Amino acid sequence: MKTLFLLLLFFVKSVSAQEKLEVYFDFNKSEINPKAKIKLDSLIASKKKIEILKIYGYADSVDTKKYNDSLSSKRAKNILNYCKEKNISISNQFEIKGFGEIHSQSKISDENRKAIIFFKSILAQKSKPNPNNSENGSFDSPENQEILNQFLASEKSISEKFKNAKIGDIIIINNILFQINSEKLADGSLQIILDLLEYLKNNPKLKIDIHGNICCNRNTNDVKLSYRRAKFVFDYLIKNGISTSRLGYKGYGSANPIYKIPEKSYQEELANRRVEIEVIEN
Known part of the structure; x- marks a missing residue:
């Protein structure tokens, strides 16, 4: 007792x-x-x-x-x-x-x-898409879960991505995912940010810019969501010991899609909805 x-x-x-x-x-x-x-x-x-x-x-x-x-x-x-x-x-x-x-x-x-x-x-809550917000694709539909799993399984580790990286290189990180129309991380995405944090700590000369990109939005001037997502990663790294002198961030909205908008498939949405890291100094 x-x-x-x-x-x-x-x-x-x-x-x-x-x-x-x-x-x-x-x-x-x-x-x-x-x-x-x-x-x-x-x-x-x-x-x-x-x-x-x-x-x-x-x-x-x-x-x-x-x-x-x-x-x-x-x-x-x-x-x-x-x-x-x-x-x-x-x-x-x-x-x-x-x-x-x-x-x-x-x-x-x-x-x-x-x-x-x-x-x-905490109480369990489900995110609901808002048709008035800036990013509405099919990425949270249950039938696409297997496609998402395969997409993420093909990702390389942070250390592999940065291996042999030169100043000016753009490194695509597809497995930092966010909830619909939000800068809150989707389940499972924290670990890759922790990996990035550890890599920055182990490579103190590395300076980077964080780029946010979204999918599914024809308005290329709508950068608010991508900006908040890039800032989330920036703030997390700063909060956990990385100097502001080593980091920058910017939101590009849907201005730099890998696939033309509107996307033709769920895979194309995933590819457009991404975080990129530009190597500024190494």
Whole structure:
């Protein structure tokens, strides 16, 4: 009964509707230990009703600052990977950080070796097309799901796309997809942005411009939606540690289609509705 009571406490809502769960790690370890898994699995039991907002990793003050920065980041990433393996919903505005030893250190060392998972309760909602908005194609119809799966399966990884890239090259990223007439990400698209973020961190000389493109719109002057989508990617990268001096963004609407508008097939819509990355400096 005591255990059940403690588990229920993890899900008591805060005033702001944002909740958090703290899990602790063994000394000098980033792997999730059994006690932490019990807490996480309790959270995962409500996976249809929660969304992960942020994961922050921390370390004690033993060892060097550089080592502790790395250790805290690994702890946060391992929590993220565990949540993704369990199909937990990840927010479009998701943030992940490792704070190392730079935080309010507890006198009890064990309490400093932790990760904090911030989450909120969610209700399932379905997006509905609006005929007055700028992008209305057939891309969310159920019969096209297999076509979409095949389209995305053919995509190369970020590292493969950027391999041998030169200044001025335009790299097409088809698997950053958005909800209908929205800059909110479609399911499964966050991972490719996380991959882009990691690539930028590992290649600090790389500078890019982010280009947003839409499909299905004859009005080439209607760039608002594509602009917001490009800005979403820009903001996410900035929020997670990439300098503004390395990034730019622009929305092109339907002015640069790969296939002539109106598109003749669902595949053509997918190809036109894309994010592009221009290499500015490498």
